[in-house]
Amino acid sequence: xxxxxxxxxALAAGCASRGRGNWDFLNDGQAHxxxxxxxxxxxxxxxxxxSQAGAVTYIDRQLARHYRRHREAYRxxxxxxxxxxxxxxxxxxxxxxxxxxxxxxxAIEKEQPAFxxxxxxxxxxxxxxxxRHGGNRDAVSWRMLGLDxxxxxxxxxxxxxxxxxx
Amino acid sequence: xKRVNAVxxxxxxxxxxxxxxxxxxxxSVVLFERGKWYTPxxxxxxxxxxxxxxxxxxxxxxxDEGNPRVLVDAxxxxxxxxxxxxxxxxxxxxxxxxxxxxxxxxxxxxxxxxRLKSTYxxxxxxxxxxWPISYDDLEPFYDQAEYEIGVSGDYSPTPFRxxxxxxxxxxxxxxxxxxxxxxxxxxxxxxxxFPLPMLRNSVPYNDRGPCMRCRxxxxxxxxxxxxxxxxxxxxxxxxxxxxxxxxxxxxxxxVLVDDKGRARGVSYxxxxxxxQEQLSDIVVVSAxxxxxxRLLLNSKSRLFPNGLGNRYDQVGRNLxxxxxxxxxGYFDHDxxxxxxxxxxxxxxxxxxxxxxxxxxxxxxxxxxxxPIHMVDRVPKDTPRWGLAHKQAMRAWxxxxxxxxxxxxxxxTADARVILDPAVKDQWGLPVARxxxxxxxxxxxxxxxxxxxxxxxxxxxxxxxxxxxxxxxxTISAGQHQAGTCRMGNDPQSSVVxxxxxxxxVDNVFVIDGSVHVNNGGFNPVLTxxxxxxxxxxxxxxxxxxxxxxx
Numbered sequence: 116x117x118x119x120x121x122x123x124x125a126l127a128a129g130c131a132s133r134g135r136g137n138w139d140f141l142n143d144g145q146a147h148x149x150x151x152x153x154x155x156x157x158x159x160x161x162x163x164x165x166s167q168a169g170a171v172t173y174i175d176r177q178l179a180r181h182y183r184r185h186r187e188a189y190r191x192x193x194x195x196x197x198x199x200x201x202x203x204x205x206x207x208x209x210x211x212x213x214x215x216x217x218x219x220x221x222a223i224e225k226e227q228p229a230f231x232x233x234x235x236x237x238x239x240x241x242x243x244x245x246x247r248h249g250g251n252r253d254a255v256s257w258r259m260l261g262l263d264x265x266x267x268x269x270x271x272x273x274x275x276x277x278x279x280x281x
Numbered sequence: 282x283k284r285v286n287a288v289x290x291x292x293x294x295x296x297x298x299x300x301x302x303x304x305x306x307x308x309s310v311v312l313f314e315r316g317k318w319y320t321p322x323x324x325x326x327x328x329x330x331x332x333x334x335x336x337x338x339x340x341x342x343x344x345d346e347g348n349p350r351v352l353v354d355a356x357x358x359x360x361x362x363x364x365x366x367x368x369x370x371x372x373x374x375x376x377x378x379x380x381x382x383x384x385x386x387x388x389x390x391x392x393x394x395x396r397l398k399s400t401y402x403x404x405x406x407x408x409x410x411x412w413p414i415s416y417d418d419l420e421p422f423y424d425q426a427e428y429e430i431g432v433s434g435d436y437s438p439t440p441f442r443x444x445x446x447x448x449x450x451x452x453x454x455x456x457x458x459x460x461x462x463x464x465x466x467x468x469x470x471x472x473x474x475f476p477l478p479m480l481r482n483s484v485p486y487n488d489r490g491p492c493m494r495c496r497x498x499x500x501x502x503x504x505x506x507x508x509x510x511x512x513x514x515x516x517x518x519x520x521x522x523x524x525x526x527x528x529x530x531x532x533x534x535x536v537l538v539d540d541k542g543r544a545r546g547v548s549y550x551x552x553x554x555x556x557q558e559q560l561s562d563i564v565v566v567s568a569x570x571x572x573x574x575r576l577l578l579n580s581k582s583r584l585f586p587n588g589l590g591n592r593y594d595q596v597g598r599n600l601x602x603x604x605x606x607x608x609x610g611y612f613d614h615d616x617x618x619x620x621x622x623x624x625x626x627x628x629x630x631x632x633x634x635x636x637x638x639x640x641x642x643x644x645x646x647x648x649x650x651x652p653i654h655m656v657d658r659v660p661k662d663t664p665r666w667g668l669a670h671k672q673a674m675r676a677w678x679x680x681x682x683x684x685x686x687x688x689x690x691x692x693t694a695d696a697r698v699i700l701d702p703a704v705k706d707q708w709g710l711p712v713a714r715x716x717x718x719x720x721x722x723x724x725x726x727x728x729x730x731x732x733x734x735x736x737x738x739x740x741x742x743x744x745x746x747x748x749x750x751x752x753x754x755t756i757s758a759g760q761h762q763a764g765t766c767r768m769g770n771d772p773q774s775s776v777v778x779x780x781x782x783x784x785x786v787d788n789v790f791v792i793d794g795s796v797h798v799n800n801g802g803f804n805p806v807l808t809x810x811x812x813x814x815x816x817x818x819x820x821x822x823x824x825x826x827x828x829x830x831x
Contacts, residue, residue: 155666155667158667160668162671177337181345239656240653243652244653245327248337257652259675260679261678263619
């Protein structure tokens, strides 16, 4: 599985500049760690992973907007996740092989339950929510679920020939 | 400000109707609304920011900034909560109130719902009571709400329907796939399924078109304006009379009282944030159960040191909502066709008459599903994250049906709204502090309802099911909030009389879900509307020039 590599490539394309890159809140290092966690929560298969569909963009934007109250949780949580990765995998989370990433994220869920619950919720929001917020790029999850995209309008209107009959 | 006959606080389901009924009768009215007026263009189809999924905020108010509440959990710990958090118990803050964005199920309560105590007896520890009005008293006003606001559906297949004089004004929407799957299964179980009533146009009505069956329904403003609320029916009529002024972005601070103990108007923060007074002959409080109670409690004066209408410590008690219970069924074929409004079929067979249970509840299929709703509704043995979760989403999103319903809530006096002693809102006013829970018998009813939902799904071919509901640790009184200013004949155990008039102050009325003695086993909005018509009728009848006939 090359999910981590693909995610990294997607991130690199998303923030070509140095330092803070194009992020509103995160720095590049935090963004890579977060992408790795998001991609364990929703990995790539024949449809994109969470970060490929814009999960980090979504979370970063909201940390500068509606989720400002979660900034400290992310700052501390990502730092702790990195420490955990270096301890368990010997390298930064985004550099670790897929199998190790899974083990580290499993450990994060166990040792940082509040932080993990937050990332899990936000990752799902990004992937299954409305594309306008930066996740679910090109409505990819809705296509995955077999929903009409764009939605079909005006179908199945009432048959007026039947009239009112309640 | 020019003195008017009536101030109405809150432009929601009830306030809109009261304003229209008074204005049409020739009374001068100022209708206050703390929120804004949205249009169909504000539908926005935002799965994460609407009035049902609020992770990125409430689309139709209130804003997270400056409007906190305090929730006391089961262990007695107080938490400051924001309007976009579930435990806030939000409804909405906008013209139309909840009716702008609701799912719009339009239920009449049943005759027994007005006589619960005399039908079943009150469970020990509960505050269960009969209403001072009967179903028959309310029936003409249910009819008026159905025809003026606009309801589609068809009660004829169920013998349990409440007595009515004529059919609903609009036929039901055509069946969706869930209806087609669930109807024969219910019939095989001996039940009486029918297309449920909705405040939604199925055909052109009130000069607006019908529903276009889209996914962004419950929780959203209707993009084609086919959902009927006070904002697109009675409020425009009220304004059209020339007798009613709508004052938006204005938060009422308190009901003002004169030396004789009668209301003389309200003080409010106008759209620029300046404190103003609006004098009036009468004041109608229609701010929804939690905020109506808070406004009365915040209206303290020399004569009413504990708040208006609160002489016997009844304001804010008996807070109710609905404990929702049901089941999810998983199928080996597609069951979901993505056709709004989704909820389409219901049974009333279980509302009353089960030995050992005080009432029951209506069961219906769930509103249309946004993908985000499915995340925690995948089969219970699915890992919470990872590839297996993603694949479960793919496997089950279109192959599952949810049946659920509002369980008859057994009230307690300890489930209540009080003023928080410390936390203030953006205007410096004490916020609502919500504490207590419904009576535990509610959960016993809910457990039985879950089993019934499960049996219906299995009969319909579900290969496996799981139950929803459980025993929430705190009260669920959001969009269905009710009960805090109970209607009754005894001033010591209720807040308003059968005309929704405060026992304590004869020119102040509470007209909204606050007056519900119990909240039925149904969505409450049509009852709120019917009571608004009934109370307005009495008010207009008793009106004499500049005051009420005594």
